[in-house]
Amino acid sequence: MxxxxxxxxxxxxxxxxxxxxxxxxNKKKEVYRQNAKNLKVPGFRPGSAPLEVxxxxxxxxxxxxxxxESVSLFYSKAIxxxxxxxxxxxxxxxxxxxxxxxxxxxxxxxxxxxxxxENSYKGLKIKDxxxxxxEVDIEKxxxxxxxxxxxxxKNDLGDEELAKWASYPDTGSLKEAIKAQLFGExxxxxxxxxxxxxxxxLLKNHKTDLPKSEIERYHKDLVNREIYNLRVKGASQEDxxxxxxxxxxxxxxxxxxxxxLFYIFEAIAKKENITIDNNLAEVISGFILSQAEYK
Numbered sequence: 667m668x669x670x671x672x673x674x675x676x677x678x679x680x681x682x683x684x685x686x687x688x689x690x691x692n693k694k695k696e697v698y699r700q701n702a703k704n705l706k707v708p709g710f711r712p713g714s715a716p717l718e719v720x721x722x723x724x725x726x727x728x729x730x731x732x733x734x735e736s737v738s739l740f741y742s743k744a745i746x747x748x749x750x751x752x753x754x755x756x757x758x759x760x761x762x763x764x765x766x767x768x769x770x771x772x773x774x775x776x777x778x779x780x781x782x783x784e785n786s787y788k789g790l791k792i793k794d795x796x797x798x799x800x801e802v803d804i805e806k807x808x809x810x811x812x813x814x815x816x817x818x819x820k821n822d823l824g825d826e827e828l829a830k831w832a833s834y835p836d837t838g839s840l841k842e843a844i845k846a847q848l849f850g851e852x853x854x855x856x857x858x859x860x861x862x863x864x865x866x867x868l869l870k871n872h873k874t875d876l877p878k879s880e881i882e883r884y885h886k887d888l889v890n891r892e893i894y895n896l897r898v899k900g901a902s903q904e905d906x907x908x909x910x911x912x913x914x915x916x917x918x919x920x921x922x923x924x925x926x927l928f929y930i931f932e933a934i935a936k937k938e939n940i941t942i943d944n945n946l947a948e949v950i951s952g953f954i955l956s957q958a959e960y961k
Contacts, residue, residue, distance in 0.1 A: 669744045676875045677753070677775045683744050685736075686767040693739070697732045733763060741772055752776040753877035769917055775877035787872050787934055788957040792823040795856045799848045807844050849933055864951055867932050869923055876925050885921035 668684040685693075698717055705724050707715040721730060737758060745752060756772035763769075787799055815831065823831060829840040852907055892913055931950040935942055943947050 667740060667744065667747075671748055671750060674773075677778060677877050678773070680770045680771060680773050681718075681741075681744055681748070681750075682710055682769070683740055684767065684769040685740050690766060694734050697735055701728060701731055707839050709903065713723055723868065729763060733761065736768060737761065739769055740768070741770075744908070745949045753777045754879040754883070757798055762864055777932075778874040778876060778929055780872055780874045780929055782930075782933045782937050783873070784937075787868065787954050790867055790954060792955070792958045792960050797849065797852045797856055799845050799852065803848055805840050806846070808841075818828045829901055834946055860955070861951060864954055865927060869926060874926065874928070874929065874931050876922065876929070878926050881918075881921050883920050884925055885914075885918055888917045888921055892917065906961070 669690055670682040672680045672889075674680060695717065698720055700711075701714065701724075702720055703713040704729075705715075705720065706712065707719055707723050710719065715723075752774045754775055756774040758770055758772050761768075761770040772918070798820060808825070808828065811832065812828060815823055815828075825837040827839075829837045831836065832840055832843075834840040834843060889910070892908070893906055896909070901909075927947065932948050934940075934950050934953070935946065939952065940949065940952065
């Protein structure tokens with residue numbers, strides 16, 4: 667296999683691939699043999715017809731099957747042989763296939779190479795938030811519950827009646843339940859705040875070019891998700907069409923940040939020799955926090 671890689675910009679590449687000779691013929695025979703058992707040829711048992719006879723009767727089908735399997739195979743092999751890490755699926759074009767040669771070109775973007783230094787993610791100073799549920803917070807919930815019931819039944823409930831209404835034997839039990847719920851909500855807020863600190867620091871302290879195709883793909887996913895949520899909430903198509911330009915504009919920076927963070931997390935994982943199959947952001951955020959200083 668012969669390959670030629672051209673650098674179009676910092677991340678975009680074109681690779682030309684040409685496969686011929688024994689490598690081409692062996693793959694061609696393999697694909698033809700895989701399909702021969704399901705093809706009928708006059709005078710031959712299924713799977714026993716020579717290649718040239720198979721081509722005579724089923725040439726178009728066999729060529730399509732060969733291209734379907736071999737283009738992706740040889741593209742992957744060419745990428746691996748040239749030590750390239752693509753960031754997105756390629757655009758395949760100029761595919762040519764003759765009796766003894768296959769050639770095609772592919773455009774794609776590579777993953778950015780981010781320079782990661784240990785002091786850029788270790789020893790971060792995290793501003794912590796003390797979690798506290800005050801009595802006034804609990805009383806506010808109780809008041810809201812009472813007002814909600816009053817709107818429906820037009821009468822006031824005492825604390826004990828309200829507790830039983832909410833399935834608790836007494837006011838103390840209801841307050842403990844409300845306190846636990848508020849505490850859980852504040853825990854989530856605290857973690858969100860800490861994660862935001864990590865994200866902001868990493869985004870600010872790492873510069874890199876980003877693959878446009880990945881940003882476009884992620885941006886499209888974000889927009890589609892938001893549109894789906896609007897539909898679930900009952901928004902009309904007319905309202906969605908009006909809102910979509912603002913939605914595109916609002917979510918574009920978020921898409922850029924999410925793609926950038928992904929590559930930063932990936933670079934940290936590589937530097938620390940951490941192998942991750944899933945939950946990259948969660949795992950690396952935890953690792954960063956384990957090295958952080960809380961204040």
